[in-house]
Amino acid sequence: MSDGERLIPINIEDEMKSAYIDYSMSVIVSRALPDVRDGLKPVHRRVLFGMYELGVLSNRAHKKSARIVGEVLGKYHPHGDTSVYDAMVRMAQEWSLRYLLVDGQGNFGSVDGDSPAAMRYTEARMKKISEEIMADIDKETVDFQLNFDDTLYEPKVMPTKVPNLLVNGASGIAVGMATNMPPHNLTEVIDGTLAYIDNNDIEVDELMHHIKAPDFPTGGVIYGYEGVREAFKTGRGRIVMRAKVNFEEVEGRESIIVTEIPYQVNKAEMIKKTADLVNEKKIDGIANIRDESDRNGMRIVYILKRDAVPNVVLNTLYKYTQLQSSFSVNNIALVSGRPQMLNLKDLIHYFVEHRHDVVVRRTQFDLRKAEERAHILEGLIIASDNIDEVIAIIRGSANTDQARERLMERFSLSDIQSKAIVEMRLRQLTGLEQDKLRAEYEEIMKLIERLKALLASKELRMELIKEELAEIRDKYGDERRSQIEYSGGDVSIEDLIADENVVITISHAGYIKRTPLSEYKTQNRGGVGQKSAGTRDQDFLEHMYVATNHQYMLFFTQKGKCFWMRVYEIPEGSKTSKGRAIQNLINIENDDKVKAFICTQDLKDQNYINNHYLIMVTKQGQVKKTSLEQYSRPRVNGVAAITIREDDELLEAKLTNGESQVLVAVKSGKLVRFEESKTRPMGRTASGVRGITLQDENDEVIGMVTVNDMNSEILVVAENGYGKRSSLEEYRVTNRGGKGVKTLNITEKTGKLVSINSVTDADDLMIINKSGLTIRMAVEDLRVMGRATQGVRLINIKGNDSIAAVTKVMKEDEEEALEGAVEEAAAEGRPLETTDSTSEISDEDNAGPVSDVEIDTEE
Secondary structure: OOOOOOOOOOOHHHHHHHHHHHHHHHHHHHHHOOEOOOOOOHHHHHHHHHHHHHOOOOOOOOEEHHHHHHHHHHHOOOOOHHHHHHHHHHOOOOOOOOOOOEEEEOOOOOOOOOOOOOOOOOEEEEOHHHHHHOOOHHHOOOOEEEOOOOOOEEEOOOOOOOOHHHHHOEEEEOOOOEEEEOOOOHHHHHHHHHHHHHOOOOOHHHHHHHOOOOOOOOOOEEEOOHHHHHHHHHOEEEEEEEOEEEEEEEOOEEEEEEEEOOOOOOHHHHHHHHHHHHHOOOOOOEEEEEEOOEOOEOOEEEEEOOOOOHHHHHHHHHHHOOOEEEEEEEOEEEEOOEEEEOOHHHHHHHHHHHHHHHHHHHHHHHHHHHHHHHHHHHHHHHHHHOHHHHHHHHHOOOOHHHHHHHHHHHHOOOHHHHHHHHOOOHHHHOHHHHHHHHHHHHHHHHHHHHHHHHHHOHHHHHHHHHHHHHHHHHHHOOOOOOEEEOOOOOOOHHHHOOOOEEEEEEEOOOEEEEEEHHHOOOOOOOOOOEEOOOOOOOOOEEEEEEEEOOOEEEEEEOOOEEEEEEHHHOOEOOOOOOOEEHHHOOOOOOOOOEEEEEEEOOOOOHHHHHOOEEEEEEOOOEEEEEEHHHHOOOOOOOEEOOOOOOOOOEEEEEEEOOOOEEEEEEOOOEEEEEEHHHOOEOOOOOOOEEOOOOOOOOOOEEEEEEEOOOOOEEEEEEOOOEEEEEEHHHOOOOOOOOOOEEOOOOOOOOOOEEEEEEEOOOEEEEEEEOOOEEEEEEHHHOOEEOOOOOOEEOOOOOOOOOEEEEEEEEOHHHHHHHHHHHHHHHHHOOOOOOOOOOOOOOOOHHHOOOOOOOOOOOO
């Protein structure tokens, strides 16, 4: 140890603590966080000030980037040259900054993540808006501090006219904290700032009328508003961003075209990852991906496979790729050198406060300069009024100092005034120049008066700030780039499934599938039918229903149990495929069988479930009514829906609103019609009450219809292909439990009754034979007949074949018209007004198993 040195023992914990705090504060204050006043970090501020000092303004020639970096590095920013160049490059990238601060010339990188050219190849100069950020910097508007080697001064903050922090945002990782602030639209921000100046007590909600949401340089769509609201109110929030997309036909294929991507997403990386997901079969439906972006704009083309549904593929892309990404807002900025979390109003408040401070300091500077000039002008005017005497004094003096002293004595002038007189040029003695002096003096006095008034009144200063802000808005303001989709939310599995109409078929042996409704075609009455579902030996189609993919399905089994499923969970199959055994889809017993199937809307909607009922009928004629609320809590293993007596089984279940009329028909051709209100609601486990009395032990119930519209017509079909359409009035209302009235004249030719439906001219019929043949025909082709006739032939039956089931579906052209109306309404953001036959499930809609063919307008 050298002489004079001594060791001081220090606790290592204390030393580590203080050293780490010093380091973290240095990073927080001098590197990573922006100042709330000008929105700049030290490196950006130094780059702009370095360019200002070099004179590379927006109206001058570009200068080599290396020259600018050298200037900043040598004078103000003693760090690596890459940190300076990277900061400058980012200020020149239109996909990084909403309003560019640097005008770059050369290769400054790309949205694909390409590196910029080295700084010796590129050139740069300031953008006009950057000059507004530094306007009045030479008027003592901001404090200066010594640079790293104490040889030069640099500004601590910029006297910005632009609310740069809100407009361009910022991101940075400090020690123990980070900031991530989104950019906003300049026009909106200034409108919000003006509103704040007019009313300092304005609420964040009111500011949001002006500043709608962040506005990203890459455009895109802000999906959902909750995160934006949260960020504006608290300073933290998660904003979901989506690409801007449209559908086109490319080379005869449906394609998804992306024209704008979310902020901070690397386009090339995104395309590569998407291609990997397609190759790994995690994303289906994409045949090819092409990047057709050029200097005119971005264009990414996803060419789809022929059987792909564009919306489904798009939602899958949103879920698994960066076509949807999120921006986590964390508004932390330096306020008086300390990091602080700020909401929207705080950010505006601190900017306005800074702007006011700048205006006060600028006014004080201008006033001082004006008063100094006025003082000199007063001396010059005195001299010009007494010019001969002044000339004589100067000529009679031995030197300049003597002349100044004699002038000060003779005219009571100050040192500055006498110096100005002595230095006067001869041309200032002309009459014209003397008039100019007086005019200038008058102007200066008016200016002094104005500046003093400005310093005396805060209202005047605020008006001036507003005028300057409005000027900035008019000069640099532009339209929003990012659209806002207020109704958006998290992607659920439903979003990945197209909500289209499907036909669900269930065979006698319990095989189920769903097929797009568009696969079925209308034929004329009396046709032979087209080959439909393939069936196994001794099996035949028994049920056919129409629904939409997003609806809930309630399965009722013949043993009286209820199971739940979403339609999209039912396996899809073609018209000719066999489908899947229901036993594999729901936990149904081996000897049980699904007999009824109901589509409902949202089971969480209390109003909906409390105002709807389920009516069930068994083969032996028992009827039971239960509130839908009892079935609104899905369970994997199902629940008991009705207690079934021995030798009986559940046959049908219908959804009603409590005010329907019920028609129950039996094999022998009889029918009973009674008011639903005559049946009181019971619990899930009750076994019900008698609905109809059977003719004999061979007789059984073949179907039930519930109607709400008294103008309904009833269609009954017998097993040998005969059917009849009659008015509802033909069947009088009787008491529940009676034998009923004749519905069809049953003969050997007609065979037993197999089906009952409520129909209108707007329906088509789907008739399924036990052999698997189907025929689609229009109800309007059948005339309305009396009750006791045997009807007309609907379908030609070959050999020992017979009808298995008859169900009604909506006409194809009506489906198209309705879908078009739904799309149009969705595009305009308004609910679709529908008639009873297409609104939420009404009793008439449930008159037959296929009634629920409406488009789900809630989705």
